[in-house]
Amino acid sequence: MNNPGLFQVIRSRCEEVTRRAASVQINDDGLHAFAERLASDRSGEVNLDPARGVEGDEYELLAFLVALDAINFGSGWFPLLRKKDGMSGYRTIAAACRERFESEGAWSGEALRAATPESMARLLGQDIEGCSGGQGVGELMGLYAQAWRDLGDWLAREHADRFDRFVEAAENSAERMVLDLAKMPFYQDVAGYAELEVPFYKRAQITVADLNQAFGSRRFGRFNDLAQLTLFADNLVPHVLRCEGVLVYSRALEAKIESETLLVVGTRVEVEIRAVALEAVERLVGVLESLSASTTAYELDGRLWNAGQAPEIKARPRHRARSTYY
Helix, strand or coil, X not given: CCXXXXXXXXXXXXXXXHHHCCCEEECHHHHHHHHHHHHHCCCCCCCCCCCCCCXXXXXXXXXXXXXXXXXXXXXXXXXXXXXXCCCCHHHHHHHHHHHHHHHHCCCCHHHHHCCCHHHHHHHHCCCCCCCXXXXXXXXXXXXXHHHHHHHHHHHHHHHXXXXXXXXXXXXXXXXXXXHHHCCCHHHCCEEEECCEEEECCHHXXXXXXXXXXXXXXXXXXXXXXXXXXXXXXXXXXXXXXXXXXXXXXXXXXXHHHHCCCCECCCCHHHHHHHHHHHHHHHHHHHHHHHCCCCCCHHHHHHHHHHHCCCXXXXXXXXXXXXXXXX
């Protein structure tokens, strides 16, 4: 018997967490009602991610996207960031990186290996002068610098310091690319839940999707197993699903979120939020297919992420955890 593939394991473990979960439940009636609303909404969406639609030399664009995705985390610190007008934490970071790319090009492996908290703060428009790090913005800038240094080291060690070698090594396999990226510490997105190991690999999967979005079926964007990607489990899509009546949280969890108490990464409740959201999206995909509105989990993720930019969704507190995974 063949061993299950990575994406099948992610799905099966999240399904099992959903079966056991005490603090997060799926409301089947709410799920079906939301699926019907999604199926009836045929309007085209404008993608609100500043990293979309960037143009340039293909190799340089590849380097830009991989570097940006390497620092696509930190939502637990985002309330502390100095943000661009009208932008969220992630969009502030992505927009700053895009501006730098459009004026000076992408970062080389050598440049990534030279990253410091101070250089990240300058790039991203943050003030850490006199900041000792601790639990504030300085800490996040330090993690971003470490993420880029890790990326530069990995690129040199595994791929001769060439971003195209990284893509070629995957041989058009999303699973292989995800596992390659997971050689870096901040991509090792696997949680414990009782005796289970629950993999999410949120940011590694996003890299695959972003390359496909940018390059389509061309050399840097072609993946034979693209449709197997799962939800990119973070803190925004579960929040959207909760606001839409798909997810129901326990009173204790609701109280923590409403009081903006930070959750601890890897605790049962934090794992349940991510895992049950992933399973909910799997069920939504199934219902949408029955409604002749077929989609994939990763495509639905993008739609829900865009929905999460709406003022009424952003006005409600979502769960926050200080994590290098989302």
